[in-house]
Amino acid sequence: MLLTNLNAATMRDHYGLIEDAAILIEDGRIAWVGPRAEAPSGMHGINCQGRLVTPGLIDCHTHLVYGGNRAHEFEMRLGGIAYADIAKSGGGIASTVRATRTQSEGELVASALKRLDALLAEGITTVEIKSGYGLDERTELKMLRVVRELDKLRPVDVAATYLGAHAIPPEFHNDREGYVKLICEQVIPAVVKFRLADAVDAFCEKIAFTVEETARVFEAARAHGLRIKLHAEQLSNLGGAKMAASFNALSVDHIEYLDDSGVEAIAKSGTVAVLLPGAFYYLREKQAPPVAALRHHGVPMAIATDLNPGSSPIHSILTTMNMACVLFGLRPDEALRGVTVNGARALGLNDRGMIVPGMKADLAIWDAERPGDLCYPIGYNPLTAVIKNGKTVRGTLS
Missing domain, CATH: 2.30.40.10 (Urease, subunit C, domain 1)
Known part of the structure; x- marks a missing residue:
């Protein structure tokens, strides 16, 4: 041709x-x-x-496999209730977990295809999809099987990421140690055995997992040959990005509260900074990622939709590119690089972009x-x- x-x-x-x-x-x-x-x-x-x-465009951070609907939480946030407070009261991720656990693989495939098709209609040829709405072995593996099935049903390459460390499930509410142990000793080995994921991710935040807990998950991932990504410094600065850099993470994502030492750490490790303006917009955050510092240190910046049921129900990579320019001050060339060459780097792919x-x-x-x-x-x-x-x-x- x-x-x-x-x-x-x-x-x-x-x-x-x-x-x-x-x-x-x-x-x-x-x-x-x-x-x-x-x-x-x-x-x-x-x-x-x-x-x-x-x-072809690359969406390197999505959560598009899930059950249920959280539009009512959008109304709650507009009424002045904080995202963290909704999560603490049983909403947020926990709400989606309850819905996802009850749905069959077929039901999850059917709903996810609609979301995936919306992305493909805007030129996406590679997409990353995370689990993280099961928080038990059965549902997490179910979600990852759905992700692998989507790869077969559409002309798109799908990178699968295991995100068991997304939140503490209700049955482990009083046993955080037990849940981290389950992830490390039981679920990660099963994910590898059945070849269901390419990488492991975690949510390192005050409402989720500590730096120490996340590091244990990453140790298990590394021991089983899985690559590492991290939700880091979205709502506060816990130092998760620096820890992820010590594991040579593919990417650290969100990073609104990343400080100078964190920028320097990911610059040295070659880790990609993934900017997610959709979540920033929907949560009406005030602190933008440190774009000037990332530029200064030569950190590659990727952009993604973060398509998910709660904090970023955005089905448009083109809108996300616009948001990155308007809300975060990226140049249009940086935005396009963010969904091509740097999006590929965030997934560890050197054959596209x-x-x-x-x-x-x-x-x-x-x-x-x-x-x-x-x-x-x-x-x-x-x-x-x-x-x-x-x-x-x-x-x-x-």
């Missing part, structure tokens, strides 16, 4: 834009990219009519002139077509 007459945002550096470009795809990979005048001869090219082509030879031919084709146009509007989707592994899976190319 030879695509011609396009503007290619290769993402090599900033946008890495090549105007009036061509892209050659062979065996599901990018074989060549460059000016159209230098394209390989002797091939029939598909005219993209001057459209913008980017790497850029349009360069050797990379997977995962491409999104847009009815747009410039890469920055993707961050500008809200509620407008200029996607024309998606190519996944070298094959057109959405839209048509003439």
